[in-house]
Amino acid sequence: MKIVYVYDSIARIGGMERILTDKMNYLAEIYGHEVYLITSSQGNHPLSFPLSDKVEHIDLDTKFHLQYQHPLLEQLKVGWTLNHKFEQKLKKEIKFINPDIISGNTSFKADLICKLNCKAKKIIESHCAKIYTRIPANRKKSFFKDIKDRYVSYQCFRDVKRYSDAIVTLTQGDAAMWGQHPNIHIIPNTTSIDIQTISSCEAPRVIAAGRLTWQKGFDRLVDAWNIVQKRHPDWILDIFGEGFYKDSLTRQIKDRKLEHSITI
Structure with missing residues (x-):
């Protein structure tokens, strides 16, 4: 074919x-x-x-x-x-x-x-x-x-x-x-990622990855993390990505005083 x-x-x-x-x-x-x-x-x-x-x-x-x-x-x-x-x-x-x-x-x-x-x-x-x-x-x-x-x-x-x-x-x-x-x-997307190990779920860390654009909703994630951080101050969030909203997200993180727990 x-x-x-x-x-x-x-x-x-x-x-x-x-x-x-x-x-x-x-x-x-x-x-x-x-x-x-x-x-x-x-x-x-x-x-x-x-x-x-x-x-x-x-x-x-x-x-x-x-x-x-x-x-x-x-x-x-x-x-x-x-x-x-x-x-x-x-x-x-x-x-x-x-x-x-x-x-x-x-x-x-x-x-x-x-x-x-x-x-x-x-x-x-x-x-x-x-x-x-x-x-x-x-x-x-x-x-x-x-x-x-x-x-x-x-x-x-x-x-x-x-x-x-x-x-x-x-x-x-x-x-x-x-x-x-x-x-x-x-038809949902497939994945070619081969998982070799499974997390022990003991590390107090969350990661998120994607384009830093408004469609991905990272601004909403930062607002949600503002709630999480108050209840679990030992946890950290690492965001991996590049895009138009990077500066805006950086300001949002700073305004909410979350620089110590969120890293882009």
Whole structure:
């Protein structure tokens, strides 16, 4: 079976990138399928996770992020040009590969992937709760850009429901957000972490890891720890991560006088 995954790039060190890479490697190495990764803008960036030699990687060299260097009206023009370029290149590769399945993601060109004119079944994966999918990590944008993004999101999700052959979500809650669809599946994320030892649960320490963005709720964790620390002053919390909210979290920790028990 020929399976194509379409994504912008495997350059960030994130959960979505790890899961996609793990699945592609597994399908190619364990099941022996012909697996292809088509990226829009990998460029010279190294892959953030090891990709099997049995997975063919094709980069279309359409750097969508470059449009944001321009004023809003110019962004629309450059964005349209990049979209057209990407669509033509993607159609050419899909025609050449002639896959059985194309897997897309709600965060990148899912509507375009659903409407590709080919024999392949289109499967769209939702790796983030639907209501948060297209909200930027720093939440800062102009009124007009917010309206534009909401409209684009509405159109994308409408087309995904109308044209996809299947939608895959991580949780029952996210599946419910998509409403009625004839073929929706819930498949939780896998993990490749091999646990060799089990904690004795004797160390008074808690760790949390993730992107320091508002979606992850580390600000709520700090508020919760403010309660925990008063009851259990010997416990410590270590937060591992980088992101836009690091300075804000640092100030929050300082304001609550928790520097002695929380470390980022």
